[in-house]
Amino acid sequence: MNSNPLDSLGLSVGGFISQLVSFGVLLLLLRLFAYKPIMxxxxxxxxxxxxxxxxxxxxxxEAVNAEKEVVxxxxxxxxxxxxxxxxxxxxxxxxxxxxxxxxxxQADAIIEKxxxxxxxxxxxxAAELRREVADLAVAVAGKTIGRSLDDMTQKQIIDEALKxxxxxxxx
Amino acid sequence: MAKKKGCLxxxxxxxxxVAIVVLVPLVLGLLAxxxxxxxxxxxxxxxxxPSLPHxxxxxxxxxxxxxxxxxxxxxxxxxxxxxLLVLALxxxxxxxxIPGRAQSAAESIxxxxxxxxxxxxxxxxxxxxxxxxxxxxxxxxxxxxxxLIPGFGSIHYHTAxxxxxxLRAANTDLNTPLALALITFCTVEFMGFxxxxxxxxxxxxxxxxxxxxxxxxxxxxxxxxxxxxxFIMGIVGLLELVGEFIxxxxxxxxxxxxxxxxxxILLVIAYVVPYYIPTVFYGLEAFFAVIQALVFGVLTIxxxxxxxxxxxxxxxxxxx
Numbered sequence: 069m070n071s072n073p074l075d076s077l078g079l080s081v082g083g084f085i086s087q088l089v090s091f092g093v094l095l096l097l098l099r100l101f102a103y104k105p106i107m108x109x110x111x112x113x114x115x116x117x118x119x120x121x122x123x124x125x126x127x128x129x130e131a132v133n134a135e136k137e138v139v140x141x142x143x144x145x146x147x148x149x150x151x152x153x154x155x156x157x158x159x160x161x162x163x164x165x166x167x168x169x170x171x172x173x174q175a176d177a178i179i180e181k182x183x184x185x186x187x188x189x190x191x192x193x194a195a196e197l198r199r200e201v202a203d204l205a206v207a208v209a210g211k212t213i214g215r216s217l218d219d220m221t222q223k224q225i226i227d228e229a230l231k232x233x234x235x236x237x238x239x
Numbered sequence: 240m241a242k243k244k245g246c247l248x249x250x251x252x253x254x255x256x257v258a259i260v261v262l263v264p265l266v267l268g269l270l271a272x273x274x275x276x277x278x279x280x281x282x283x284x285x286x287x288x289p290s291l292p293h294x295x296x297x298x299x300x301x302x303x304x305x306x307x308x309x310x311x312x313x314x315x316x317x318x319x320x321x322x323l324l325v326l327a328l329x330x331x332x333x334x335x336x337i338p339g340r341a342q343s344a345a346e347s348i349x350x351x352x353x354x355x356x357x358x359x360x361x362x363x364x365x366x367x368x369x370x371x372x373x374x375x376x377x378x379x380x381x382x383x384x385x386x387l388i389p390g391f392g393s394i395h396y397h398t399a400x401x402x403x404x405x406l407r408a409a410n411t412d413l414n415t416p417l418a419l420a421l422i423t424f425c426t427v428e429f430m431g432f433x434x435x436x437x438x439x440x441x442x443x444x445x446x447x448x449x450x451x452x453x454x455x456x457x458x459x460x461x462x463x464x465x466x467x468x469x470f471i472m473g474i475v476g477l478l479e480l481v482g483e484f485i486x487x488x489x490x491x492x493x494x495x496x497x498x499x500x501x502x503x504i505l506l507v508i509a510y511v512v513p514y515y516i517p518t519v520f521y522g523l524e525a526f527f528a529v530i531q532a533l534v535f536g537v538l539t540i541x542x543x544x545x546x547x548x549x550x551x552x553x554x555x556x557x558x559x
Contacts, residue, residue: 078297082308083414090316091418094323095374102327103370106349109334109342116336 198233202226261515268513292506294499298412299403301396311396311404312412319381319409352376355537360544368543371426375419376536382409383498383528387521392502410498410531413491420490423539428483431546439546443483445476490538497531 206222206229249257269275273291298310330345338346352373357365385391386408396405409415431439449469452462501524509517 076296078413079417080297080308080414083298083310083313083412084418086307086313087316087409087412087415087418088422090313090320091374091378091422094320094378095370097324098327098374098377099370101324102331102345103349103373105331105334106342106346107353107369109336109338110346110350110353113336 198230199226202229202233205229264514265512265516269511272511272513274511290510292503292510294503294506296413296499298407298414301398301403301405310412311407312409312415315382315385315391315406316409316415318406319378319385322385323377323381349373352536356540359537359540360547364544364547365540368426368540371422372536372540375423375539376532379410379419379494379532379535380528382415383501383531384525386410386502387524387528392506408498408502410494411502413495416491416494416498417487419494419535420487423490423535423542424483424487426539427486427542427546430543434547443476443480445479446473449473486538486542490535494531494535497527501527 203226206225210222298312300308300310301314302309326345330341334342353365353369356369356372359365360368386406391406391408392404394405395402435441446469449466449472452465452469455462455465505517505520505524508520
């Protein structure tokens, strides 16, 4: 058996080929049944994780954008609210001023009217007074001269006196 | 911890019990073994003493099928192949995106080897040669680990030529490491020629500088330094060529030697100190199994990456 020195080491063509074939078969089958599915799975998972991370990043970005949008909208709303308030204040101011002006105008008109009325009244009372005074004067004069003047004459005299008085008043 | 009666936190009877359980088999085993016999201890029963191991280099022929000699290491190899395939099928039967424990373990082992390949040989080549490297790793590892299962070497088989072990770790049969080493060697050389064509031979035939220096002598310019360095370059190429073939031997005998030595150490330790101590060596052997499997795989991918890139790096080296 030990004719060949390699035999004593255990080397043999049959054993060598057998191990070669065993390994080859194992390589082939493992490649088919283990490495391919597992590598595919690992790649899939890596891809999935990458996608999830991307989606997460996107969602985060969107949230940030939405927040910015909200802040912007709030600021806009606040600004427009401020504007509305300002307008309202201005309008109120206008209304107040106009009302004041109206009131003042009205008051002026009333005062003016009252003055005119008063002046009119004064004039009327003055005329009345003159008439009364004239009547009184005529009556007194009638009494004094002892005869009563008929109404016609009396009126004539009064008118004359009044004309004179008026002329006096005018001059 | 407060000081109590007894020691090591146990009461005295417990300590004594533990000591008996640990020490008695250890001492009795030692006495019943060869050491005890040397010192004249013969009163212990014969069954306590382990039998003298007689390891031998060639794998033993178990039977003949159609004139083909089936050795015990072949049977072990087939078992390894079947075990690996069954494991692979079990794990990849329903691969899930969120892996279970088994799938996770398989993925992390293969992922580790895959990263190793890609880091060594680059993305494309790493992916291409990952199956070879992973198979070498798993084959060597499982061959070695299966041999550590208790009972693996103790099943005996009766043949016409005598009583022999039915199973023998395939790595300890020289044919297996040699087959693996030749597969690695052939792959490396094939890839070298495929990638670089005949330019691959430039790594080994490096007499160009020497030839040019000799040519210059005929033109009347005798430059001893150029001649010498050209000659050295030629020798380096020759060494490179020899080294290429020596890889077969180094790969083969590294694995063979480590695995056989481990096996023999286990047998000898079990023979000298049958209890407790061999456990330590079993752990050590499991560790060596992983290391040897990894070394073989790593060397394979390193050799391949060297072969496919040697030309370019040499050119680069020259211009630098």
